[in-house]
Amino acid sequence: MGFTRLLNSIATHSSSSPASAGQQPHFSLAGTMQGLPILELSSICIDLTLLLVFLFTISARKILVCVGRTRFLKDDSVGNSSPIRRSISGDAEVGDVVVGTGFKFSVCCCFYVLLVQVVVLGFDGFGLIREAVDGKVVVWSVIALPAVQGLAWFVLSFLALHCKFKVLEKFPLLLRVWWFISFVICICTLYVDGKSLLVYGSNHLTSHVVAKFVVTPALAFLCFVAIRGATGIELYRNSDLQEPLLEDEAGCLKVTPYTDAGLFSLAVLSWLNPLLSIGAKRPLELKDIPLLAPKDRSKTNYKVLNSNWEKMKAENLSNQPSLAWAILRSFWKEAAGNAVFALLNTLVSYVGPYMISYFVDYLGGKETFPHEGFVLAGIFFVSKLLETLTTRQWYLGVDILGMHVRSALTAMVYRKGLKLSSLAKQSHTSGEIVNYMAVDVQRVGDYSWYLHDIWMLPLQIILALAILYKNVGIASVATLVATIISIIVTVPLAKVQEDYQDKLMAAKDERMRKTSECLRNMRILKLQAWEERYRVKLEEMRDVEFKWLRKALYSQAFITFIFWSSPIFVAAVTFATSILLGAELTAGSVLSALATFRILQEPLRNFPDLVSMMAQTKVSLDRLSGFLQEEELQEDATIVLPRGMSKVAIEIKDGVFCWDPSSSRPTLSGIQMKVESGMRVAVCGMVGSGKSSFLSCILGEIPKISGEVRVCGTAAYVSQSAWIQSGNIEENILFGSPMDKAKYRKVVHACSLKKDFELFSHGDQTIIGDRGINLSGGQKQRVQLARALYQDADIYLLDDPFSAVDAHTGSELFKEYIMTALANKTVVFVTHQVEFLPTADLILVLKEGRIIQAGKYDELLQAGTDFNALVSAHHEAIEAMDIPSFSSEESDENLLLDGPAILNKKCDSAGNNIDSLAKEVEDGASASDQKAIKEKKKAKRRKKQLVQEEERVKGRVSMKVYLSYMAAAYKGLLIPLIVLAQTLFQFLQIASNWWMAWANPQTEGDEAKVSPIMALAFGSSWFIFVRAVLVATFGLAAAQKLFLNMLRSVFRAPMSFFDSTPAGRILNRVSIDQSVVDLDIPFRLGGFASTTIQLLGIVGVMTEVTWQVLLLVIPMAAACLWMQKYYMASSRELVRIVSIQKSPVIHLFGESIAGAATIRGFGQEKRFMKRNLYLLDCFARPFFCSIAAIEWLCLRMELLSTFVFAFCMILLVSFPHGSIDPRSRDMVF
Secondary structure, three states: OHHHHHHHHHHHHHHOOHHHHHOOOOOOHHHHHHOOOHHHHHHHHHHHHHHHHHHHHHHHHHHHHHHHHHHHHHHHHHHOOOHHHHHHHHHOOEEEEEEOHHHHHHHHHHHHHHHHHHHHHHHHHHHHHHHHHOOOOOOHHHHHHHHHHHHHHHHHHHHHHHHHHHOOOEOOHHHHHHHHHHHHHHHHHHHHHHHHHHHHHHHHOOHHHHHHHHHHHHHHHHHHHHHHOEOOEEEEEOHHHHOOOOOOOOOOOOEOOOOOOOHHHHHHOHHHHHHHHHHHHOOOOHHHOOEOOHHHOHHHHHHHHHHHHHHHHHHOOOOOOOHHHHHHHHHHHHHHHHHHHHHHHHHHHOHHHHHHHHHHHHHOOOOOOOOHHHHHHHHHHHHHHHHHHHHHHHHHHHHHHHHHHHHHHHHHHHHHHHHEOHHHHHOOOHHHHHHHHHHHHHHHHHHHHHOOHHHHHHHHHHHHHHHHHHHHHHHHHHHHHHHHHHHHOHHHHHHHHHHHHHHHHHHHHHHHHHHHHHHHOHHHHHHOOOHHHHHHHHHHHHHHHHHHHHHHHHHHHHHHHHHHHHHHHHHHHHHHHHHHOOOOOOHHHHHHHHHHHHHHHHHHHHHHHHHHHHHHHHHHHHHHHHHHOOOEOOOOOOEEEOOOOOOEEEEEEEEEEOOOOOOOOOOEEEEEEEEEOOOEEEEEEOOOOOHHHHHHHHHOOOOEEEEEEEEEOOEEEEOOOOOOOOEEHHHHHHOOOOOOHHHHHHHHHHOOOHHHHHHOOOHHHOEEOHHHOOOOHHHHHHHHHHHHHHOOOOEEEEEOOOOOOOHHHHHHHHHHHHHHHOOOOEEEEEOOOHHHHHHOOEEEEEEOOEEEEEEOHHHHHHHOOHHHHHHHHHHHHHHHOOOOOHHHHHHHHHHHHOHHHHHHHHHHHHOOOHHHHHHHHHHHOOHHHHHHHHHHHHHHHOOOOOOOOOOOOOOOOOHHHHHHHHOOOHHHOHHHHHHHHHHHHHHHHHHHHHHHHHHOOOOOOOOOOOHHHHHHHHHHHHHHHHHHHHHHHHHHHHHHHHHHHHHHHHHHOOHHHHHHOOHHHHHHHHHHHHHHHHHOHHHHHHHHHHHHHHHHHHHHHHHHHOHHHHHHHHHHHHHHHHHHHHHHHHHHHHHHHHHHHHHHHHHHHHHHHHOHHHHHHOOOHHHHHHHHHHHHHHHHHHHHHHHHHHHHHHHHHHHHHHHHHHHHHHHHHHOOOOOOOHHHHHHHO
16 A cells, blocks of 8 residues: 555656646745655655765774774884885785776676766756746756766776775675665666656656666666675685695585575575576585585584484384484474474465455455555565565475485484494395485485475465365365375375385395495405306396385375375365355465465375475384484493503403304303513414304404403504505505504514515605505515504404415514514504514414414414424424525525524514614615605606596586486487476466466356366376376386496496405495485476476467567566576586585595404594594585575566566556456466
């Protein structure tokens, strides 16, 4: 009402001629101003107000600068700090300043508007002077507007130009607000002037009107710049100062502006503009993406969820705790905050259906109060605007909630994998655990999209029934009954979906397990020429998975048909009941009811997805809950005492241990042992006697049945089968410890790695392939030994460390490593080399899980029991070998007989001091040799590393990618059929609307014809079923073909591919990426086709009713295409980075599970957990920006559509009654 009166008053003032205004004999300022049109008066007042604000801001800034300078001079006299020195240090960081075209064009637009105002001022001033000369009455108010605006744009122009000299990347807020208000006033004035021109013709054409039309394009551009905010000036700082110190911390110098964004920035997502601006200029990298806020990081969410999970396990000792309830307790605040936006969105979405009947009545000639049309149009616009804003905040909120849940669950699964007991690990393979993280955690996180649907559906039904009761009366009860029937039908479908999902996940687990095994043992498969046989086995497993996938997708297509038909079924029941009860249906009531059904159609159509997602999420939650409750290693298996508390390093009392606690025969029994600090203990025995299990009982790896194990100090463990991490050799040796150059050199010499480093292409910086694939067995073992030695632990547990090296290297290692480097350490080593036993302080002989002998070498030989037999067997084995070189035999015999004397002599000569050893190494190499080695290393390091970073394509996605995917299934023959089915669906929808508009009564008393509408709507739902079946068929065929081609390519790849490609990358392709191809991509393409065809249909209908809408649709379409192009430049790279950052997470999973015993043996669980959290954050950073970018684009697209909608409403209201057929107007709705 108020806005309409304002427009009327504007029109009244604007239509008054200047001559009439000039008749007023008042020459006071107030009298002069009263003759101005209200919009010109508003413009003058606003410009003067903003000028005063500008002057006040400048004055206040000057005062603050003077006060600050006084304080600075006082501080300077005390602290001796020079302001010149500070300015130089600040300017030293500044590099190049690049002024963009946008800034230049903005300044040109300002000066252009200033020039126009000066010309108008000169023209009007010259006219007034001429009138004064002729003796006419002069109306000085005519020049008030150009004079004030000339002054204002003089200030604006130089204020914009000043941004260049201040090197501002954002325009000042006052400047942006001024530009925006100027454009809004200009648009309102154009509306009034345009209306006056239609009424009065050229009589209303004045210099002011011409000026407004001339400056409108420039003001429109400045308004766009004001909303965007960026000046286009880029400041490139010194690259040396911007380069991060560590490669891992690249790009981690700033936190996302989302945390500190203001209310307006959060509402319109403008905090993302800097990142999108970078992406529009060049391809984004991970270092360009800001860090997550602390509350969004994996560590924070993991702590919250893990704490609640542990509490629930403690509260439910007898019953199985609910993982879903733990998630809800952890993230209920986020869910509740997001529910507010969902509630507001639901409420405002029903404003339109409620008000349609009033609007149709108004178009039909019923006007209940003055200017009702403008009021209704304003209500529609405001409700649509609120719906757009709340929708985007709602969707972004559920995405962030899902990201938090996924990060926390992934961290929990990883932590569980590190602590899993040996028995539990037998029932969960590495591939299954990766599947928990890759598929089940993803699905639980995705459920956040459907979280609010549980309570929103009843609310939407209640609101719909209320609106229907207003329109169709008691027939709304039939609506409720039909809705309940539609929902009940889904119960058996949900059970079917859950069954298919169970079978599909089981088949996927089995395939992933076999795939992981094949990748780990690909060298054996290649050498044995078994790759084809195992490829066929994997294809057979995929066929089983594909069978359940096919059933799941086709059942989903049937469910889609059911629920597209449900709203039509509900509408048919409602209208039939209304007709039978004799209720009168007008066009307004029918349109309102159909609009209500259309909104109700969305939750009803999403209900099958909700049911299906609930079934899938329940399966995933059950699987995750079962895994998280699996047995962990006993925390009290080993009592660890701090260093120096006891002289006894290891003590076992009455120890009984068994890998399978349910077995009646223990693995180790009757274990009694006491090892004092600094002792060397050798463990020997026949194969299978329990030597490795003995070390495992000290580490706490094997379940303890009874007894007590005490360990004093830190431990380092070297396993029998080497476990090597992906990364360079230096990282494997340091194993998380800080670099100490002197200590590092000692370790490298003690482990005989110096010559190997010279042979490697990049020395100790050589990247090791997956599982150390480019190292020999002996090199792996020596890297393991170096890793243990560098940790400087108190106790060293070595499981047959010399089995993978030759006899000479083994002897050297034993001398330099155990006898010298570990001379003052407690060492327990398992060995089959009898020649090393004489140096041991204690020898333990194991047989069938028991210590049958313990003592020194000579004592055990004299005892003449099992140990003597073991030594004799070793001698017989050596004598039985036919070795041609007598000298070598003699040397071996001398080493065997005189081993203790030789080793002791060497040990004494070294003085058991590792420092003297390092000095000897440094003195032994001449300066020229060292220089030659360094040059050789530099030359080798120019070569490429074996393992490279994962590649990603940059720039736009090639059309060949889309075409190849479309041609993957039936050579693309289904694509035209899908498009045809969707086109026929849209045609029947438009036909039903047309029939509704032309055949239904416009007033009460006429007979309603609803049955053809229902027939057309039911027919359209059948085409939806056809489209769903075709999309499922196409997706299945394409996914299967792509999978088989990928599998064949992988198995036919040379061994060098597997040496240089981490298994995590391949597992990422066959698990996550394949799931996306199976279930996501075909429906995304189908959705794109349906949305495009629907958009074309809507534009066609609107053009048919009011062709003037094309005047706004065409520029809006151009703006949409520009924004989409601007968005896609960043979105493509973000999605690619997300995909790449997922592979390291999966790779670390598989790697850590394989080396869990070594990680626990070194006590490095926390470090690996931190590494996992860091990788999760590296994945979440681009993911967060990716989902925000989607909402950024959707918000702007919907805002444009909202303004188009408002424009159409204003057009419909502005036209006189009868100029457009009411039936045609009804089609718009």
